Amino acid sequence: MLVQNNIPLAPLTTFRLGGEAKFFVSIKTTEDLSKALEFCTKEKKSYFVLGGGSNTIFRDSGFPGVILQMQIPGIRCLDANEDFAIFQVGAGVPWDQFVEFTVKQGLAGIECLSGIPGSVGASPIQNIGAYGQEVKDSILKVECMNPSGELITISKDDCKFRYRNSEFKSGVYKDYIVTSVTFQLSKLASPCFRYPEVKNAWENFFSNLNLNNPPNNDLRVFQMETLRNLVIQLRKKKSMILDEKDPNTRSAGSFFTNPILSEKEVEIFLKTAKNHGFENPPVYPESPGFKKLSAAWLIENSGIQKGTKYPGGVGISENHCLGLINIAGTTSALLDMAESVRQSVFDKFSVRLEMEPVVRP
Numbered sequence: 001m002l003v004q005n006n007i008p009l010a011p012l013t014t015f016r017l018g019g020e021a022k023f024f025v026s027i028k029t030t031e032d033l034s035k036a037l038e039f040c041t042k043e044k045k046s047y048f049v050l051g052g053g054s055n056t057i058f059r060d061s062g063f064p065g066v067i068l069q070m071q072i073p074g075i076r077c078l079d080a081n082e083d084f085a086i087f088q089v090g091a092g093v094p095w096d097q098f099v100e101f102t103v104k105q106g107l108a109g110i111e112c113l114s115g116i117p118g119s120v121g122a123s124p125i126q127n128i129g130a131y132g133q134e135v136k137d138s139i140l141k142v143e144c145m146n147p148s149g150e151l152i153t154i155s156k157d158d159c160k161f162r163y164r165n166s167e168f169k170s171g172v173y174k175d176y177i178v179t180s181v182t183f184q185l186s187k188l189a190s191p192c193f194r195y196p197e198v199k200n201a202w203e204n205f206f207s208n209l210n211l212n213n214p215p216n217n218d219l220r221v222f223q224m225e226t227l228r229n230l231v232i233q234l235r236k237k238k239s240m241i242l243d244e245k246d247p248n249t250r251s252a253g254s255f256f257t258n259p260i261l262s263e264k265e266v267e268i269f270l271k272t273a274k275n276h277g278f279e280n281p282p283v284y285p286e287s288p289g290f291k292k293l294s295a296a297w298l299i300e301n302s303g304i305q306k307g308t309k310y311p312g313g314v315g316i317s318e319n320h321c322l323g324l325i326n327i328a329g330t331t332s333a334l335l336d337m338a339e340s341v342r343q344s345v346f347d348k349f350s351v352r353l354e355m356e357p358v359v360r361p
Helices: 030-043 096-103 196-206 220-235 263-275 295-300 330-351
Strands: 004-008 020-027 049-052 056-058 063-070 077-078 083-092 139-145 150-153 177-186 260-262 281-287 290-293 314-316 325-328 357-360
Touching: 004 295, 020 030, 020 260, 030 049, 030 139, 030 177, 056 330, 063 177, 083 096, 096 220, 196 220, 260 263, 263 290, 263 330, 290 295, 314 330, 325 330
Parallel strands: 020 063, 049 063, 056 357
Antiparallel strands: 004 020, 077 083, 083 177, 139 150, 139 177, 260 290, 281 290, 314 325
């Protein structure tokens, strides 16, 4: 195990922001992780686990403790039959690399999560989701290490997945470190078209296409790969695919989660919206007794436009109002902008937006 000193953090995050890490360790095996935790305990140092850096904001002053960057590799098939395939995937595997791997085999379950940045190890923590799918629906179990260095397996039910949350993010396992995730994917399930935008793109693509002779004579793989490509194209239009040539991708993707309100709170919101001249704001079913609002709609209708620039070299993406971006700024400026956006929404609709990325001191 090699402990490095004073490592710049900005290149390790999609925001390209943050100071230096006082200590830095690359974790490529569970043994590396165990030794790193022993080091942190012995030296009485705080630590933070970093994956792909797509959901993390570091302060301008950096991180005074130990950054543990998860790089555990490997995609291993544990079981497969004519109905499904089960894979154990290392926490350090890039998420989209795993999605591409499964789609090329005609497997369904995470195809609409194509193009999401970050690592496999981060996927269960916030229950990543997009275009009608959530990772919770394909996870069987999560393997992790507790702060004492013991390897533990957490069942899907014990993870208590919910919208952009889990026991790893805000529950009993928040101090546990994910080392691998086990997924079950289907060989039979149809591609996911729950999201209208995806369904429309699919229908437009296939309307004039002759599928009598699909490439490689494998219609299912062709369909899954086509759906993946359509999702990636949709994300690109919103600058939600990392691209060094597109400054709008210097972000965390969607900066705010969609608010979940009780039915009573929704009634109050609808009255407030109506008072401002909005008769039918989007409201979606979430779970018994709760509904979901659109954070993007709230931001746009609070008066904030795409492409808005804020002091300090930060702004709103030109292609999606949920994309708060770093143009040439600082973490401090980014957080000031985030609070300004939150306040604008609250002042108009009395709804408080919650940040999706995690801020580390």
